[in-house]
Amino acid sequence: MSRRRQKLRQQAYWSDQPGLFDLPPEGGTDSPMPELSDADSDAERLQFISFGSGSSGNCAYIGTASCGLLIDAGVNNNIVLEQLAANAIDVNTIRGILLTHDHFDHVQYAYAILRRHPHMRLYTTPKALNGLLRRHNTSRRIADYHQPIYKEFPFNVGPFTVTAFETSHDGSDNMGYCIEAGEIVFTVATDTGFITPRADYYLRKAQYVMLESDYDEYMLRTGPYGAHLKARVASSTGHMDNADTGRFLAQIAPEGRLKRVFLCHLSHINNTPEKAVGTITDILTAAGIDVCPDAMPLPLDRRLHLLPLPRSTSSPLVILS
Ligand SMILES: [Zn+2]
Ligand SMILES: [Zn+2]
Numbered sequence: 001m002s003r004r005r006q007k008l009r010q011q012a013y014w015s016d017q018p019g020l021f022d023l024p025p026e027g028g029t030d031s032p033m034p035e036l037s038d039a040d041s042d043a044e045r046l047q048f049i050s051f052g053s054g055s056s057g058n059c060a061y062i063g064t065a066s067c068g069l070l071i072d073a074g075v076n077n078n079i080v081l082e083q084l085a086a087n088a089i090d091v092n093t094i095r096g097i098l099l100t101h102d103h104f105d106h107v108q109y110a111y112a113i114l115r116r117h118p119h120m121r122l123y124t125t126p127k128a129l130n131g132l133l134r135r136h137n138t139s140r141r142i143a144d145y146h147q148p149i150y151k152e153f154p155f156n157v158g159p160f161t162v163t164a165f166e167t168s169h170d171g172s173d174n175m176g177y178c179i180e181a182g183e184i185v186f187t188v189a190t191d192t193g194f195i196t197p198r199a200d201y202y203l204r205k206a207q208y209v210m211l212e213s214d215y216d217e218y219m220l221r222t223g224p225y226g227a228h229l230k231a232r233v234a235s236s237t238g239h240m241d242n243a244d245t246g247r248f249l250a251q252i253a254p255e256g257r258l259k260r261v262f263l264c265h266l267s268h269i270n271n272t273p274e275k276a277v278g279t280i281t282d283i284l285t286a287a288g289i290d291v292c293p294d295a296m297p298l299p300l301d302r303r304l305h306l307l308p309l310p311r312s313t314s315s316p317l318v319i320l321s
Contacts, residue, residue, distance in 0.1 A: 044159070046181055046320040048208070051075040051083050053264045053309035055105050060210065060309075061089065062179060062186060062320075067158030068094040069123075071177065071188055071210075073110035080113065083314045095157050096121035096147065098164075098179075100190060101171030102131035111138050114145040121147035123155075124175075125164070131172020151175055152198070165202050167192035170237045178202035184320055185257075186210070190265050193236040195248050204252050208320050210262040211249070213280065213308070214239030215270035223270050239265065242276045246283030253289045253304055260305040260318070273308035280306060 050060040052075040059075035061068055061084065068089065070080070084091050097113065099122060100106055110132075114120055122129070122145045129146050132138065149155055154163040159182070164175040169191045176189035176199050187206040189199045203209050220230055220241070233239050245263070252258060263276050281291045284304065292303040309315050 046184055046186075047087075047089070047317055048186070048262070048320055049083065049087060049089075049317045050210075050262065050264070050309040050315040051080050052312055052314070054266055054268060054311040056268070056312060057108065058100075058106050058190070058265065059109070060188075061094070063089065063093065064159060064181070065090075066093055067160065069157060069160065069162070069179070070094060070097045070113070072100055072106040073097045073113050074105045074108050077109045077113045077116065079314075080109070087317045091117060092119070094120060096123050096145075098162065098177050099124035099128060099132075100167070100176065100188070101169055101174040102128050102135055103171050103191065104136065106191070107132055107136060107138070111142045114142060115139075118145070121145055123147050123149050123157075123162070123164075125149060125151065125173050127173035128171065128175070135172070163202065165198035166196050167199055168194055168196050168237050169239075170232070170235075176202065178205065184208070186320060188264075192240060193238045194240070194244065200248075200252075203248075204255060204257070207257055207259045208262070209258065209260075210264050210309075211245055212240045212265040213242050213245040213263040213271070213276045214265050215241050215267045216272075216275045216279065217241045217243060219275070220267075220270040225269065233267075233270070239267075242271065242279040243283065245276075246280035249280060249304075250283050250287035250289060253284065253287070258304060260307065260320075262315070262318075263306060263308040266308060266311060268311060273310075276308055277306055 044064045046064055048062050052059055057074035058072040059080055060071040063069060097110055114122060126148050149164055151164045151166055154161050161180045163178045167174045167176045167189055178187045185206040186208040187202045188210040189203060190212040192212060215233060220233060266273060266276055284291045290303040292305050
């Protein structure tokens with residue numbers, strides 16, 4: 001069976017399963033987050049920046065003037081600090097690191113950041129922390145910073161409600177995050193062989209998504225990777241290819257919530273930003289969705305914006321509103 005058919009079968013299996021943690025319909029419960037008033041909306045506007053994305057290192061920031069979070073810690077902490085300062089973000093407002101899984105490109109600078117900023121916490125599941133301690137030559141003291149979290153159990157950090165959810169990858173434990181701040185929902189799903197049902201649920205809720213678009217199927221198949229590595233990348237516990245990402249976005253975009261997609265974890269060997277944006281734009285355009293590929297800053301129109309995150313440099317700072 002081809003890998004693509006294998007993935008489709010697995011997706012079909014999961015979509016038949018009843019949702020274990022399906023939440024009550026939107027609006028059924030009171031939002032735990034206060035609405036931002038006009039007076040404080042400027043100071044508390046939500047900002048996003050990526051410091052690097054891909055197999056050489058992943059780290060992003062999301063936050064307001066009073067509270068922020070890092071997503072993964074795979075970029076040199078000196079660069080992260082430098083970029084935070086360059087964008088007038090106070091590192092003391094960053095409460096911690098949301099760790100997606102225990103692969104090197106996501107964890108390699110976690111302890112260095114935590115040790116320099118001991119007020120920060122390391123948010124991840126106990127299973128992912130155990131994997132990190134077992135697989136990496138990192139200080140065991142990293143456990144002192146651990147704030148255990150559990151998938152599908154929302155937790156609050158400052159103005160944010162954060163929920164970790166299952167992704168499909170070959171780390172010790174793998175998760176994406178849905179970060180809610182009042183009306184604004186930002187969902188990140190990276191390092192996942194396919195869109196799991198829970199990722200599907202949280203990605204559909206969001207106006208802003210950071211979604212993996214790791215490889216171009218043809219470039220991977222004909223490229224320099226050995227057979228074993230090719231199989232690993234393309235497996236249902238590997239990474240998303242551009243076309244799968246495009247097809248998923250074409251499914252959720254018509255619902256009308258989605259404003260901007262940060263394409264992340266683009267392979268250096270098996271992808272290019274032009275390929276990723278081109279393939280996804282073609283799929284979305286064929287589905288009748290109006291795409292704006294390079295909108296910086298975000299214009300006030302109704303088109304869907306695609307922004308491929310740079311691999312080894314920082315993205316522009318984006319206001320999420
Ligand atoms: Zn990775
Ligand atoms: Zn990984």
